[in-house]
Amino acid sequence: MIWDRLTRSVWNAAAPVLVAAALLVLSAAGLPAQEMPGLDRPSGLAGQGLRPYWHVFAAYTIAIVLVIVWVWSIARRLRDVEERLGG
Amino acid sequence: MQVKGMRRWGTALTVLGLLGLILVYWMSFFWVSTEATQGIVQRIFYVHVPAAWTSFLAFGLCALTSGMYLWLRDERLDRAALAAAEGGMVFATIMLTTGPLWGKIAWGTYWTWEPRLTLTLLLWFIFLGYFMVRGSTEDPGKGKRFAAVVAIVGALEIPFIHLSVIWFRSLHPQPVVVRPDGPTLPGDMFATLMTSLGAFTVLFLGMFLLRYALEGLKSELDARTRRAIA
Amino acid sequence: MSAYLTQVRAILWKDLVIELRTRERVLVMGGFAVLSAVLFDFSIDRALVAPQDIAAGLIWMTIVFGGLLGVGRTFHLEAEDGALRGLLMSPAPRDAVFIAKVLANFTLLYVVSLLVLGVFILFFDLELGGSPAAIALALALGSLGFVALGTLFAAVSSGTRLGETLLPILVFPLLAPMIVYGAGATARLLANRPLAEVAGHLRMLGAFTVVAVFAGAVLFRFVVED
Numbered sequence: 001m002i003w004d005r006l007t008r009s010v011w012n013a014a015a016p017v018l019v020a021a022a023l024l025v026l027s028a029a030g031l032p033a034q035e036m037p038g039l040d041r042p043s044g045l046a047g048q049g050l051r052p053y054w055h056v057f058a059a060y061t062i063a064i065v066l067v068i069v070w071v072w073s074i075a076r077r078l079r080d081v082e083e084r085l086g087g
Numbered sequence: 088m089q090v091k092g093m094r095r096w097g098t099a100l101t102v103l104g105l106l107g108l109i110l111v112y113w114m115s116f117f118w119v120s121t122e123a124t125q126g127i128v129q130r131i132f133y134v135h136v137p138a139a140w141t142s143f144l145a146f147g148l149c150a151l152t153s154g155m156y157l158w159l160r161d162e163r164l165d166r167a168a169l170a171a172a173e174g175g176m177v178f179a180t181i182m183l184t185t186g187p188l189w190g191k192i193a194w195g196t197y198w199t200w201e202p203r204l205t206l207t208l209l210l211w212f213i214f215l216g217y218f219m220v221r222g223s224t225e226d227p228g229k230g231k232r233f234a235a236v237v238a239i240v241g242a243l244e245i246p247f248i249h250l251s252v253i254w255f256r257s258l259h260p261q262p263v264v265v266r267p268d269g270p271t272l273p274g275d276m277f278a279t280l281m282t283s284l285g286a287f288t289v290l291f292l293g294m295f296l297l298r299y300a301l302e303g304l305k306s307e308l309d310a311r312t313r314r315a316i317a
Numbered sequence: 318m319s320a321y322l323t324q325v326r327a328i329l330w331k332d333l334v335i336e337l338r339t340r341e342r343v344l345v346m347g348g349f350a351v352l353s354a355v356l357f358d359f360s361i362d363r364a365l366v367a368p369q370d371i372a373a374g375l376i377w378m379t380i381v382f383g384g385l386l387g388v389g390r391t392f393h394l395e396a397e398d399g400a401l402r403g404l405l406m407s408p409a410p411r412d413a414v415f416i417a418k419v420l421a422n423f424t425l426l427y428v429v430s431l432l433v434l435g436v437f438i439l440f441f442d443l444e445l446g447g448s449p450a451a452i453a454l455a456l457a458l459g460s461l462g463f464v465a466l467g468t469l470f471a472a473v474s475s476g477t478r479l480g481e482t483l484l485p486i487l488v489f490p491l492l493a494p495m496i497v498y499g500a501g502a503t504a505r506l507l508a509n510r511p512l513a514e515v516a517g518h519l520r521m522l523g524a525f526t527v528v529a530v531f532a533g534a535v536l537f538r539f540v541v542e543d
Contacts, residue, residue, distance in 0.1 A: 035292050039295065051194045052128040059131040059185040063138065067108070067290065070177045071101065078094075081304045085311070157539050209490040216487045223477040233473045236536045237487060240466070243532055247525050249496035255497045 090303045097163035097296030104290025111283040119279045131189040133279050137287035138181040139203055145175030145291060146210055149217070150242030153235035161307065165231045168238060171222070175292050179207050205252045206245065213241035283307045324409035328417035334423060335394065340391060346383045346429045353379040354436040368441040373504035376437050377496055379439055380430045380456070381461035381463065385488070387429070389474070389481035396475055401541070411538035415468065419530065422464040430456045446509040455506070455519060459499040462526035466491050469533040472540045498522045 090275050115133045122129040149171040156164035187197040199206070217237045224230035272280070336342055357375050361368050393528060396402035404414060418531065445452065466488055474483040502518035 012269070052126055055128055055188045056130050057190050059134060059188045062184050062188075063134045063181045064108070066177055066181050067105075070173075070206075070294060071105075071273050074294065074301060078297065078304070081301065081308055085304060085308050107495035118323070157536075205493075209493055212486065212490040216483075219479070219483060219486060220473060220477060223479050223483070225478070229476055231543070232539050233476065236469070236473060236540055240469070240491065240532055243528060244494070246493050247521070247528070250521065251497040255501075302478065 090300045090307075093296045093300035093303070097293050097300055100289050100293025101297060104286055104288075104292070104293050107286025109287060111279065111286050113242045114279045114282060118289070119275045120273065122276070125193045128189055131185050133283045135182055135185040135189060136280065137283045138178045138185065139207060140284060141287045141291045142175045142179040142182055142207060142210065144288070145171045145178060145295075146214070146238075148295075149214075149241070150238045155240035157232065157235050157239070165235070166299055166302035166306070167295075168235065169302055170295050172214055172217050172234075172238070173298055175294050176211065176218075178287070178291065179211045179214065182207050183211060199280040200252060200256050202249055202256065206248050209244075209248055210241065213237065213244075217241075219268060243294065319508045320411070321413055324407075324413045325417045325420070328409065328414060329420050332418065332421035336399070336425060341427070342387045342425055345388045346425065347432055348380055349383045349386055350429055350433040351436050353382065354433065354440050358440045369378040369443055369507070372437055372441045372443055373507055374496075376498045376503060377435055377459065377500040378459070379433050379437075380426070381492060383429055383433070384460070384463050384467060385484060386466060387425055388471050389484050391418055391422060391468055391471045392475045399429070405541060406492075411541060412534040415534050415537035416530075418468050419461075419465050419533065422468055423461050426460045426464055427457055430460050443507055444509070446506050448506055448512050449520065451512055451515060452503055452506050455499055455502045455515075455522060458494055458519065458526045460497050462522070462529045463492065465489075465526065465529040465533045469537060469540065472537065476540070478479070494525050497521065498525070 111133060115130050119130070119133075121127055149168045152168040152171065155161075156168060183204070186201075190199060190201075191197050217234045220237055221230040221234040224233065232254045324348050345461075350363065355376075357379070358368070359385055361371070392401060395404060405411070409417075431453070434452070438445065467484070470484055470487040474480055474487065498518040498521045502515040504510075505518075
């Protein structure tokens with residue numbers, strides 16, 4: 001059925017999307033290197049160096065990783081069950 | 088067939104949600120301004136708060152469908168409860184890991200018994216109990232009923248947990264918390280937060296439908312296997 | 318109504334008589350209480366911490382852990398020889414069975430909780446303060462709430478492969494409000510604070526207990542049905 005092939009190709013499209021997401025997250029490590037005119041210089045927590053950046057990086061990475069793992073887990077289980085159903 | 092429709096909607100919403108998430112990540116790194124007092128670490132807020140919201144939504148859905156399942160005994164309600172519980176656990180984990188990462192920098196400690204954080208921690212364990220009880224019975228029907236009871240009692244507890252933690256926390260010297268979600272959240276931060284809320288919710292709904300469809304297919308597989316044996 | 322009460326009384330009497338004759342649970346829970354107090358005493362460095370400051374919390378946690386021991390075995394007797402099925406086939410409605418079990422467990426745990434209080438007063442050199450009745454009330458409400466949740470989930474856990482080991486995971490998250498209000502009230506009362514300060518705590522504790530008992534009574538039938 002056309003719809004099923006579409007669904008499968010949507011999944012195949014989702015993979016590069018997810019890779020792009022991972023790359024975006026990694027690019028967050030480039031934040032300190034940016035010279036963006038709109039950014040205020042935080043004064044209160046200035047003494048902490050690079051640590052806040054690591055925390056932000058870790059937080060965003062954890063979030064996307066957990067989401068991706070769950071998506072992948074469901075996709076894998078769906079594939080298994082459909083195979084066994086003879087889908 | 089019902090399940091195929093769920094799969095299509097589920098996939099569509101999931102992809103939409105993932106795209107929304109990428110948009111949010113971009114907004115949060117490259118577009119939104121830095122909060123003056125907390126600095127760069129405040130950006131975790133755009134992931135932490137929507138994750139919290141989604142996990143509460145999931146838990147509410149789980150408790151509601153569990154209650155209806157005990158009343159109506161429709162298996163589909165139980166499948167919905169299971170799908171919601173799984174999603175709730177994922178987003179609660181995100182919330183519980185990003186919270187201390189934010190707190191350590193912004194307020195100096197990993198954990199401050201903040202009401203929402205504490206509630207989510209306890210809900211996480213209630214979800215854990217939900218899954219453990221489901222998986223450890225000889226008779227799967229019993230497991231479903233037990234799990235439904237766990238979800239319902241958990242839901243009943245929420246007002247008590249919330250009130251008690253607020254009271255508990257009032258005793259402790261609190262760090263001065265500059266709340267970025269106070270009455271005057273700047274426009275770009277508000278926009279980012281709302282986009283993130285939308286993305287997380289759409290993503291959860293999509294994943295929920297897919298998980299629900301998966302459970303439906305599993306039970307069809309079980310039924311076929313049993314017929315083949317008989 | 319009177320038939321209902323008769324049934325509750327009958328099941329309650331059965332459990333209490335069995336307990337009086339075998340004294341299994343009360344000995345285990347009582348021994349646990351005293352030994353816990355001793356170990357807690359050893360665990361405190363009196364140069365750093367005044368025992369009176371943390372006594373209330375330790376009292377409540379001891380009651381919780383000891384209660385867990387006793388409550389976990391609520392349906393142990395009935396698990397053997399299909400006695401539970403027999404009990405359920407009787408004309409007593411399910412919530413009557415639940416209430417009876419709760420009352421039996423409550424009687425047991427309340428006695429133990431008073432013992433715990435006494436032992437801690439002894440070892441930690443506590444003063445009962447101006448309102449011992451309020452402390453007794455707090456312990457009563459806490460014991461009842463704990464026992465209601467514990468009995469419901471004891472029925473759940475005894476139907477799983479994991480048995481009683483699952484009970485803490487199911488019950489502990491739900492006990493947070495009880496500990497906050499109960500230990501909070503007890504701490505204040507032991508420190509001789511006026512009763513008005515803890516009135517709110519006792520009210521919340523009462524509300525918690527009422528909801529726990531009610532929810533347990535309603536949900537018990539779903540747990541034990543075939």
